[in-house]
Amino acid sequence: MAVAQGIASALSRGRTWLERERVLAPALVTPAVAYIVLLVGFPFLFALYLSWTDATTGNPFGRFVGFSNYVLVFEDPVASRALRNTFVFTLTAQVAVMVLANVLALALRQPFRGRGLVMFLLLLPWVAPVSLSTIGWLWILHARFSVLDWALRELGLLPPGANMFWLGRPELAFGAVVAVHVWRMLPFATVVLLAGHAAIPKDFLDQAEVDGANLWQKYRHVMMPLLAPVAAVSLLFGTIFTFTDMTVVYVLTRGGPFDTTQVLASLAFFKGIVGGNLSVGATISLLLFPVLLVAAVLVLRAARRVEVGW
């Protein structure tokens, strides 16, 4: 033991350190990297493989069928609708999130009494499990017992005994899905923007004040340029989360009524997992990938700008 320690300390002083690090460095990273390659890299390649076969749960390896699944998916009106919905939901929700988050962050910028509690309540939609919080919405939007319907009836905007059927009518169901996405992503965008606000040098704002700038001018000419890179990062994250989400649609509408609120992720689930059509399910999932790739590249770019910005 003493000998071993002696050798170790001798080694530690010698130039052999470099060699030990050469062994140690990869040895410590390898388990994590190997795990990621096996359980992310391999399934991804497997998804590509499945999309070129006619695999089903009964025959998980299937036969090679070329690009016919892709053709099938693009010719399927439900899948086309899901593809369009995915983009429209994401775009609508993100525009609303960006506008609202900017307003909210501006209001929350300065400290006030009870800010801690307010922040916790505001963050609830983001930090609570989305499958559970969406059930809360399901009850709020209930066909017969919706609290919103009750309020509309009391205000005289809805005749007595009538209901809106929020999730039963395509245009309202569409609005409901977007609203829940906005509700969920808003806290995240807000805290990110608040972090951006915190990093704006106070001198800039003081100087603008001295120069007689009003709130809008301060926002437009001082804060907005400095917040832009942070806002870009939050926008990209929000886009990725909303674009690839299936939970909100699954819990709220199951893609209905009549598949009008189906998105790629939920449709892939119904075809691939529920219906057992692995190849078509995998193909629909993979349609998410190009957008993810672009978003990832943009995240890197935006992040680089953030770093330079500080």
Next chain:
Amino acid sequence: MSGRVRRRILAVGRGLLIGAFVVFAAFPFAWMGITAFKQNADLYNPQNNPFWFNQPPTLEHLHYTFRKTQFARWVVNTALVGLGVVTVTLLLTVPAAYSLARLLGRWGERASIAIFLVYLVPPTLLFIPMSLVVTTLGLQNTLWSLIVVYPTITVPLCTWLLSGFLRGLPRELEEAAMVDGCTRLGALGRVLLPLAVPGIVTVVIFSFTLSAQEFVYALSFVTATAQKTVSVGVPADMVRGDIFDWGPLMASAFLASVPVAALYYLVIERFVGSFTLSGVLR
């Protein structure tokens, strides 16, 4: 004088604005809480004012949730999966983050960004091949399927977070320990890890809450009611046939979501801070 009045109006306006956002954010949770204590006769009468207890509050739904459903079982399952995922995540993340932060130099930074990008790969892209992997391993309908798969979400995020955290700690302390005769791993264990406790706690909380929140993989791999976690059990199995039992449903959703939310809230600032202030590229 008019300046003071204007400032006053501005402050009130700001208060109202924040109040409106708070109501928007918290209303579904408040609604769950209220519904959980209302009698069925009160809930299912569209004439009743839903904001009011038209009949005395009841604990009936809570009793039902704990006695007649598998809710308690799902909570235990969620905790077990969470503990498993935390263990796997720590075992993989701590050595990797150390190596990325201290041993691999410039390459370590690049590699940790590459690993972070894996976090952006969503479950909805991989769940179909992943379900085949789970079946092949013979893990379908077990908690193990989730313990094996959830680290695909937690490891990339936590490796990146932790390596950023370690990079922020001064190198000199370990170097001093090594000059004093510690081996490199000894310096890691005795000097660096104790300093990294806040970072490691963040990793633990993150891994736990992310596994408690996850829905897509859990819905895909586990169909047996007794093996479900809370995030899937409540939305999928609290429903009897086509009948939604709103009282117990809201009671269980409220009881399960608020603790997870509180736990996640503890670490959200660190997450946000990591990629805004230091940038994803740090």
